[in-house]
Amino acid sequence: MEHRKERIDRGIKARTEDIYALFSYREMLYLLVPRAIPILVLFAVTLVVGVYWQKVLISTAVFALLALSWDLLTAAGMVSLGQALFFGVGAYLTGILNHYFKLSPLFTIPIATLGGGVVCTLLLLPVLRLRGIYFAMVTLALPLMLVRIIEATKIFGGTEGLSGLSGLPSTRFELYLSIIAVLAVLFFFRRLINTDYGLVLRGIRDNDRSVMRSGINIYWYKAQALFMASAVGAFAGALMTHVYMFVGMPVFEMDYSILPIASAVVGGMGTFAGPMLGAFILVPLSEALRGVGGLRIVIYGLFLVIFTVALPEGIFHYFQRKYHQFERWVKVEK
Amino acid sequence: MKVGTTRNREEVPFLKVTNLTKQFGGVRAVDTVSFDLNKGEILGVIGPNGSGKTTLVNLITGFVKPDAGKVFYQGKDITGMMPHRIADLGIARAFQMVKPFYQLPAFKNLIIPLFSPRVKRLAGGKYGDRDAIAIDLLEEVGFERDSFVPFKMASVLPHGYLKRMELALCLALRPELIILDELFSGLSMAEVASMLPIIEKLMSENLTIIMIEHRLRELFRISNRVIVLNYGKKIAEGLPKEVMESEEVKKAYLGSETE
Numbered sequence A: 001m002e003h004r005k006e007r008i009d010r011g012i013k014a015r016t017e018d019i020y021a022l023f024s025y026r027e028m029l030y031l032l033v034p035r036a037i038p039i040l041v042l043f044a045v046t047l048v049v050g051v052y053w054q055k056v057l058i059s060t061a062v063f064a065l066l067a068l069s070w071d072l073l074t075a076a077g078m079v080s081l082g083q084a085l086f087f088g089v090g091a092y093l094t095g096i097l098n099h100y101f102k103l104s105p106l107f108t109i110p111i112a113t114l115g116g117g118v119v120c121t122l123l124l125l126p127v128l129r130l131r132g133i134y135f136a137m138v139t140l141a142l143p144l145m146l147v148r149i150i151e152a153t154k155i156f157g158g159t160e161g162l163s164g165l166s167g168l169p170s171t172r173f174e175l176y177l178s179i180i181a182v183l184a185v186l187f188f189f190r191r192l193i194n195t196d197y198g199l200v201l202r203g204i205r206d207n208d209r210s211v212m213r214s215g216i217n218i219y220w221y222k223a224q225a226l227f228m229a230s231a232v233g234a235f236a237g238a239l240m241t242h243v244y245m246f247v248g249m250p251v252f253e254m255d256y257s258i259l260p261i262a263s264a265v266v267g268g269m270g271t272f273a274g275p276m277l278g279a280f281i282l283v284p285l286s287e288a289l290r291g292v293g294g295l296r297i298v299i300y301g302l303f304l305v306i307f308t309v310a311l312p313e314g315i316f317h318y319f320q321r322k323y324h325q326f327e328r329w330v331k332v333e334k
Numbered sequence B: 001m002k003v004g005t006t007r008n009r010e011e012v013p014f015l016k017v018t019n020l021t022k023q024f025g026g027v028r029a030v031d032t033v034s035f036d037l038n039k040g041e042i043l044g045v046i047g048p049n050g051s052g053k054t055t056l057v058n059l060i061t062g063f064v065k066p067d068a069g070k071v072f073y074q075g076k077d078i079t080g081m082m083p084h085r086i087a088d089l090g091i092a093r094a095f096q097m098v099k100p101f102y103q104l105p106a107f108k109n110l111i112i113p114l115f116s117p118r119v120k121r122l123a124g125g126k127y128g129d130r131d132a133i134a135i136d137l138l139e140e141v142g143f144e145r146d147s148f149v150p151f152k153m154a155s156v157l158p159h160g161y162l163k164r165m166e167l168a169l170c171l172a173l174r175p176e177l178i179i180l181d182e183l184f185s186g187l188s189m190a191e192v193a194s195m196l197p198i199i200e201k202l203m204s205e206n207l208t209i210i211m212i213e214h215r216l217r218e219l220f221r222i223s224n225r226v227i228v229l230n231y232g233k234k235i236a237e238g239l240p241k242e243v244m245e246s247e248e249v250k251k252a253y254l255g256s257e258t259e
């Protein structure tokens, strides 16, 4: 007599993303627990940590927003290597409105969010026809070009940037605003991608010519996805600007492009929850490693490699799969 | 005035292709091809490999822009329009190389055309229960309704089902003209036999069809008229029987077979 581990998937119903009638508390809990626990833990953490880690959490949420934005673009077949573009445009817009027009953050943040969406969409409109790596190269180049333009023309404070901008009421306010934004975007994107509208976006990634022959204008859909993604990125930039009370050329830095992608890869692309989870692992980790000194980047890089090699599907996919399976030992006749 | 418009409608062919030409590098893939197509007609297009059949379809459906020539659809010049605009006018095409959405379940594939502005317009602004319509459409092209097949990922479906789905993707658009680019290629005799009645049913619904096919026997059974391409040129046109008796056609086919 030997033992073998048997693995069983739970019923389809429990695993679907659609809303359906819930028949028992058990089913409700089954769905609620994995959603509620992380949120509760997150809020619990915000209550106990000091100001320093509150700031880290804000910056984590900002990267999570960029990662969510990246994941939406990817879902619609657009690979972005330039999340810094969205971040930077939002940051500069809010800075300009606050510095030159003296608008309060109450107005600058929403205007920069929508305006950033519009500006970035218009900037990328001419290259919406490009696919895959060609589109990616343009997104990579744009933020780098904008930095040089600001440097060369000395507009918006040039290399100095704009300082002395309005701050937000308190660190706690910043923290909750950013976390609520992340959760709202997460919820919205996860919903959206499972609607028929989202199906068209996924269809474009799968086979854009087949979407065209279906009488659907793929450029219109891509532009809309781009607007949503860049507005989310611009919001992140605008928020961060008021947190730092400063905007300058660093907002176009590669960090804002690369870290969201790393978060998505580590966390699990295509799920939105994955990239968010990835950001909540990588950003605090990077902070925690500050104490290590010179070897920080090496350890960080090692961590990334181990994660991607051990769980190539992403952490979220892994946990999701495990959660939906029972495992038990069964006897096997030899 | 009223008389004028009705007469006009009778005179304008459903689809009119004039002197369509496309050159790829040194190759004239399609070379001054002209033909007319009437409503309800089934036009067969044959020709050896590489004779420009698929390119002709790409030119009509807007996926490739012609170097010269015009395409008129119901009297409207559609030359060089974007593919989705042409599809919106009611021209659906099945690709020779199947293009399903591999990462979606079979029935969800059909949601995409069912979600198009055209379908919404034709349904009077409402879409209806798209999932149910999708399953009905799949059944129409031969998916077994009471099985798991419509719910399987397109990526795991066998070739035969993907070919059927190409047809369903066209039908979902509620088209007036369907262009089928080698719908039967890679199918077994039995599969073709089971698909023929589906095409015949579409014929009885007065749908206009352009059918590209290498299987001449099946094609001749359903088409009213056939045109023959060779090296991008139209070398013959007429009833299936007439066309096969033309010396030039025999030469083109024999030539390609001895290669």
Ligand SMILES: Nc1ncnc2c1ncn2[C@@H]1O[C@H](COP(=O)(O)OP(=O)(O)OP(=O)(O)O)[C@@H](O)[C@H]1O
Residues within 6 Å of the ligand: B024, B025, B027, B028, B029, B047, B048, B049, B050, B051, B052, B053, B054, B055, B056, B096
């Ligand atoms: N996008 C393209 N770029 C370059 N050459 C092309 C392109 N598309 C087609 N051709 C060339 O045009 C010619 C006609 O090709 P086409 O695919 O239209 O032939 P076909 O009649 O559909 O052939 P088959 O029976 O094999 O499907 C071929 O010589 C082909 O190599």
Ligand SMILES: [Mg+2]
Residues within 6 Å of the ligand: B053, B054, B055, B096, B181
């Ligand atoms: Mg072909």
